[in-house]
Amino acid sequence: MNQIPHPTSDFITGTYAPAPESTSHVKIQPYYRLFINGKDVDAAEGTRFKTINPATETVIAEVASAGETDVDSAVQAARTAYDKTWFRMSGRERGKYIYRIARLIQERSREFAIVESMNGGKPIRESRDVDTPLAAAHFFYYAGWADKLEYVFPSRDARSLGVAGQIIPWNFPLLMAAWKIAPALAAGNTVVLKPAETTPLTAMLLAEVIRDADLPPGVVNIINGGPATGAALVNHPDVNKIAFTGSTDVGKIIQRSLAGTPKKCTLELGGKAAHIVFEDASLEEAVEGIVNGIFFNQGHVCCAGSRLFVQEGVADTVIGMLKNRMDTLIVGDPLDKNTDIGAINSQPQLDKITKMVNRGVDEGGTLYQCNNQLPGKGYWYNPTLITGVAQSSYVVQEEIFGPVLAIQTFRTVDEVIEKANNTRYGLSGGVWTDNGAKIFHVTRRIRAGVLWANSYNKFDPASPFGGYKESGFGREGGVHGLYPYLEVV
């Protein structure tokens, strides 16, 4: 490739002058309240918590923390809005409100991207090019479904469920809010959304958008808080459906607590995806796919390609190429447009990654890490490979949720399929080969919900996403993403 060296970069050493995104026109308020019934309200008990920028450890805002009383107010507001307004409104009118949300996100996309990077630590390139446009696209896609629900279930009618309680994670805060809210509203439900504790801010911007879009009060309520807030929402008797994205451990607690209740439930949980490279693959492209698969969003991705399987004949070549490519990755300021790997989302997550990798080494794994100079403040983890691991290794079986790739080799197709499926998870997988028949042989046999062939970590509102086995149940995206918010009558 003939790249013209950037005037400020040192082409020989590959260092770049900083190119930070300006934050000048983004105004983060010092304090965000709860968004209930179309109003900003303090928590009943006045509780607040601080939210930080994980790249600097500085407090960037305070956020009201919802207790049981607040959860109850939010659910009541959603119930009233459902009964009095949203349920009675035509699909066409509902759709128009959702289109408005899509448009308003597009208009404020730069602000959303910056706040997302400041609050969550992800590189601005990703929040700008992936999270924000996909969030807008998700609302736009589902808006159009609102007046077409009679086509969802052939020969049967579809009916909305009522109040949906939705709990989302910190890895794609705005995008996960969009994945949850858009299909719920299109299907005719009202919503109480609880963002993750470490990343409340873009959801509060979304609350502004929802108010500007003039949605009837109570149709969407957004309340921040920790696990107790989530539990209060899950256990609230007047909620009809719970949608949760997060860890498998918490997913199991939710599934257990909903047992025997009429509440519907969808879970999008952890993963430990097999990413398979056959020796007849285009290796340069595969290496880009591996990098994108595990280092995208610091590896804070439930569908991350965290278990690499390379066919023996090309293993040394691929691992060598991968190391060379990793050495060019830039870890640092999430707001810098050169940055490939941003900040780890929180101190506890950094501790968890560190501990898990240490255990991988204790069990005999060999470590390869980039040697980026890490900033003094903030939470950082250099991109990491672990080789010399076995199927039973801790770092092969457990989800790390960080920029850490466990590498194994294989000889035959049957062997790699068996190894790929030897996990309690089943969210995603990847296959690299130039042999088309082999692609479908392998993708058919991997027990997972999303398979990327000669590509990885692609997302689209029209494309259903969700897991097999302990990666959860239900789909988000596409027409299948409407099923969890409707019942067949």
Next chain:
Amino acid sequence: MSNRLSIQKTYKLYIGGKFPRTESGRYTKLSSAKGEYIANMCIASRKDFRDAVRAARSAFSGWQDKTAYNRGQILYRIAEMMEGRTTQFSQELTLQGLTRNQADREVEASIDRMVYYAGWADKFQQLASTVNPVSSSHFNFSVPEPMGVVVIIAPETPSLLGLTSQMAPVILSGNTVVVLASESMPLCAITFGEVIHSSDVPGGVVNILTGTKSELLPHMSSHMDVNAISYCGNNEDERKLVGESAAENVKRVKYYSQPYRNDRGNESLYHILDFVEIKTTWHPVGI
């Protein structure tokens, strides 16, 4: 009337294409509605259930890999074999308390239901699949796949129609099953196992246990190699127990409360879709 002594049938379990007695050696005496001895029924144990899951797991990939057309023909073959056993099924139902007319109607409805679902085997995919218009240069499509090993808790009544209505939509997509038969009316379930056995259904695809629901339910819903549970019944405690234990490995749980009827109200594409996963595959388009 001849003086010939009739041959009584021994009712056993159906596991992995074989008819073993329960490993526990336990039985319960089943009496007719009039109080006459009918048979000793096996009380399946936790170990029998585990064996059944192992058989179902082993049979899964072969059953899933059969063509949909082939699975449809095998389901149709079940209907053919049931038709030949109409008298026997009907007698078993009357022995257990149904009138002759009720029994005949239930057997006929069970056979027709099997034919109905046989026809779905190579069609439901076309209604549940999508080609997705993604905004990047990829060919992207979503198709249904079977969930794996499914436990079926059949309703007490109707004992044959309930079992067939609950099971057919689950196996036609490629799942394998372990069925717990009606506890109070278990006869037809085992005869149905014999039908399955003579219908080209590979051993292990359908496994049938008789026994005590309260004893087996906790094991059946907590087993770590079961992917999903289909529960038919209205007992709130049982529902809660099934749901809670299922969470241990994030099993999919579907509850059915509607009694299975002879009309077509229970025949639905959506019973099939209750036990499939949706898999989405991406591939780049370009040169």
